[in-house]
Amino acid sequence: MNLESKLPDLGTTIFTQMSALAAEHQAINLSQGFPDFDGPAYLKDRLNYHVAQGANQYAPMTGVPALRQAIAAKTQQQYGISVCADNEVTVTAGATEALYAAITALVRAGDEVVCFDPSYDSYAPAVSLAGGKLVRLQLNPPAFKVDWSAFRAALSPRTRLVIINSPHNPSATLWQADDYNQLWQAIADRNIFVLSDEVYEHICFTAEGHVGALEHPNLRERTIAVSSFGKTFHMTGWKVGYAIAPAALSAELRKVHQYLTFSINTPAQLALADMLNAHPEHWQQLPAFYRAKRDRFAKALAGSRFTVLPSQGTYFLLVDYSAISELDDVAFARWLTEHAGVAAIPLSVFSAGPFPHKLVRLCFAKQDATLDEAGARLCRL
Ligand SMILES: Cc1ncc(COP(=O)(O)O)c(C=O)c1O
Numbered sequence: 539m540n541l542e543s544k545l546p547d548l549g550t551t552i553f554t555q556m557s558a559l560a561a562e563h564q565a566i567n568l569s570q571g572f573p574d575f576d577g578p579a580y581l582k583d584r585l586n587y588h589v590a591q592g593a594n595q596y597a598p599m600t601g602v603p604a605l606r607q608a609i610a611a612k613t614q615q616q617y618g619i620s621v622c623a624d625n626e627v628t629v630t631a632g633a634t635e636a637l638y639a640a641i642t643a644l645v646r647a648g649d650e651v652v653c654f655d656p657s658y659d660s661y662a663p664a665v666s667l668a669g670g671k672l673v674r675l676q677l678n679p680p681a682f683k684v685d686w687s688a689f690r691a692a693l694s695p696r697t698r699l700v701i702i703n704s705p706h707n708p709s710a711t712l713w714q715a716d717d718y719n720q721l722w723q724a725i726a727d728r729n730i731f732v733l734s735d736e737v738y739e740h741i742c743f744t745a746e747g748h749v750g751a752l753e754h755p756n757l758r759e760r761t762i763a764v765s766s767f768g769k770t771f772h773m774t775g776w777k778v779g780y781a782i783a784p785a786a787l788s789a790e791l792r793k794v795h796q797y798l799t800f801s802i803n804t805p806a807q808l809a810l811a812d813m814l815n816a817h818p819e820h821w822q823q824l825p826a827f828y829r830a831k832r833d834r835f836a837k838a839l840a841g842s843r844f845t846v847l848p849s850q851g852t853y854f855l856l857v858d859y860s861a862i863s864e865l866d867d868v869a870f871a872r873w874l875t876e877h878a879g880v881a882a883i884p885l886s887v888f889s890a891g892p893f894p895h896k897l898v899r900l901c902f903a904k905q906d907a908t909l910d911e912a913g914a915r916l917c918r919l
Contacts, residue, residue, distance in 0.1 A: 545663055552659075552887040556871065560881035566904075566912045569871075569881040571707070571853060573903040577772040578820060584809035597804040599796055601629025601780070604811035609780055612814055612821070616739075617753050625785035628792055629807060631799045632777035633737045633766035638664045639794040640733050640762045640781060641699070645670040649698035654684060656708055656888030658735060661701050670698070674890050679856070679897060680847050682709040686720045693724065699731050705738035705748060705851025708888055708899040712742055712850045718754040725760070731787070732757060737766040737779070740824040742851035743832065747825070752782060762787055767810050769853075770821050772903075776806050828853055828902075831909065835902040838913025853903035856885070860896040862919050871898050878919055880912050 556569035567574075576582075600606065606623040613621050621627060630636040637660055645651055647669030653661050655674045665672045673692050677684065700721065704713035721732070734751035742748040751761045762783040768774035781791055813820065835855060836846050844857040863870050867884035875881040882900050886893035902909060 544667060548663060552868075552883060556875065556881050556883060559872065559875045563876050563879065565875045565879045565881045566908060566915065567881045568900040568902070568904065568912055569875075569883045571901050571903065572768075572774040573772045573853075574908055575772060575905050578813065578817065580817060581771055581773070581809055581813045584812040585805050588805035588808040593805050593808055595804065597629075597801040597807055599801050600624075600792060601627065601802065602804065602807040602811065605629055605807045605814075606780075608811045608814035609782070612818070613752070613782060615818070617750050619752055619758070621752075621782050622785065626782055626788050628781045628783075628788055628795060629802050630764075630779050630781055630795060631802055632768060633735065633764045633779040634660055634777075635795070635799055636762075636764040636779050636781040636791075637661065637733065637735060639791050639798055640764070640783075641665055641670075641701075642668050642794045642798075643787075643790040644699050644731055644733075644762075646698065648696060650694055650696045651699045651701060652689070652692055652697060653701040654703075655890065656885055656893060657701070658703060658707055659888065662890075671696075672890075673697075676889070677709065679709070679858075679895055682706065682711045684717060684720070686724065689720075690724050693728065693730070697728065697730050699733055700725065701733045701735065702751065703735040705736075705742050707738065707852050708854055708856065708883065708885060710847070710849035710852045710854050710856060712744055712746075713749060714746065715749050715754075718749065718751060718757055722754060722756050726756065730760070732761040734761050734763045736763055737769050738852040739765055740770050740821045741828050741853055742825055743829045744850050748851065759784055760787075762791060770824065771810070771813065776803070778802055778806050778810060831902045831904070831906070834906060835900070835909045835913060838910060839916060842913075842917040843919060844916060847897075853901055855900045855902055856897050857882075857900060858895070858897055863896070867893060867896060867898055870896070874898070878915050880915050 553570045560567040606627040610623040641664040645668040649670045766779040843861045847856040871884040882898035885897045
């Protein structure tokens, strides 16, 4: 048999590799983005409740109505925009499925998709499997700002989709209203859609806060916005997310979702609906919760030889290690795990080629004791 891979360049993701290396060396795992603490007790209680009540059969394909309505209400509260729970909100298996379904629904063979590197690692394989071509535009530290003239130059008659991500993983920067204006001006006259990955929408630290793509009235008509309850409720293992898009775009996304997963875990959806309705303060207080962790960890690193870049959002900090090592970032991340007992993610894995900066990403979604111990270890270098 001749098994010709459709994704020949892809191996195990760096997140899995670094987590395995961290376990092997009993290192503190600040590599993969997940909390080392549990989500709200109320949410767990509601899951138990709905399981006990027998809510254990298939959910409706688009998501249980109570959850779609709660998502629409939260969207209204946070962004001041009204979305139709029936036609514009789709519950998915984490943001990952929403991203995959959106790309599969929109990208045709030969289409071009623009993304900004460093970028989250699930975009490229999905574009490739859809037969599309990814056009990668480089963002550079420390501000990771889009060069809008380079963006306009990168558009072609084949451009079908632009993938954006704010708050941005891994750079921890945010888009401002002007970025969305620039994006709109560049694509207004073209048949281009936008996939906006906003999984960290509730984790941002600037005075302006997170600006969502849906808040831009023109972009809203072209955009599929994606979010994840895993990030918001510290339950990454539940894998429940959602996509919001105009009815016609949602209908296309649902055609893929229908045959990818069909529907999502029923009791988890009902529990999340209860949580959103009963405890909106959870997501409203998330910026303060994570700001305290960011500040604690940044302070712990102040005495180290790392240079800490500002983190405006997400639960990541970038640190520059050029005062410590000449190694490239992949080698340094491995060395750090083995010799300092702290696992990090190299930035080059978010780009097609080597990332020409000495930066690694550290996750601060950890208990204070974990952050203090990691800080102490990193200060010894
Ligand atoms: C930018 C970004 N998008 C999407 C995801 C995937 O989210 P989920 O776990 O809900 O599939 C992640 C998870 O780390 C992420 O950082």
